[in-house]
Amino acid sequence: MEDETTITVKPFDAHAALKSALDKGILTEDTILAAAEESAFGDEYTGYCLECGYEHEGVEPDARNYVCESCGARAVYGAEEIVIMMVP
Numbered sequence: 103m104e105d106e107t108t109i110t111v112k113p114f115d116a117h118a119a120l121k122s123a124l125d126k127g128i129l130t131e132d133t134i135l136a137a138a139e140e141s142a143f144g145d146e147y148t149g150y151c152l153e154c155g156y157e158h159e160g161v162e163p164d165a166r167n168y169v170c171e172s173c174g175a176r177a178v179y180g181a182e183e184i185v186i187m188m189v190p
């Protein structure tokens with residue numbers, strides 16, 4: 103376990119990115135809710151890139167700002183973290 107320092111990372115507007123991803127259909131609420139449920143009740147940890155929607159395996163449920171393997175954006179969030187953001 104290592105502590106990732108995120109001080110130098112420019113704040114990423116995850117809420118705006120999530121809204122845009124949902125608007126564009128890159129991600130759907132159903133997909134995210136299903137993934138969060140699997141994380142909660144199983145050992146499948148899934149995260150999604152809020153920029154391109156790429157699915158990442160092995161992402162902790164509370165992950166934030168992980169680097170996307172597909173587009174390189176620091177926009178990968180754990181499914182549960184995304185669900186929390188969907189709640190107004």
Ligand SMILES: [Zn+2]
Pocket residue numbers: 151152153154155156170171172173174175177
């Ligand atoms: Zn991406």
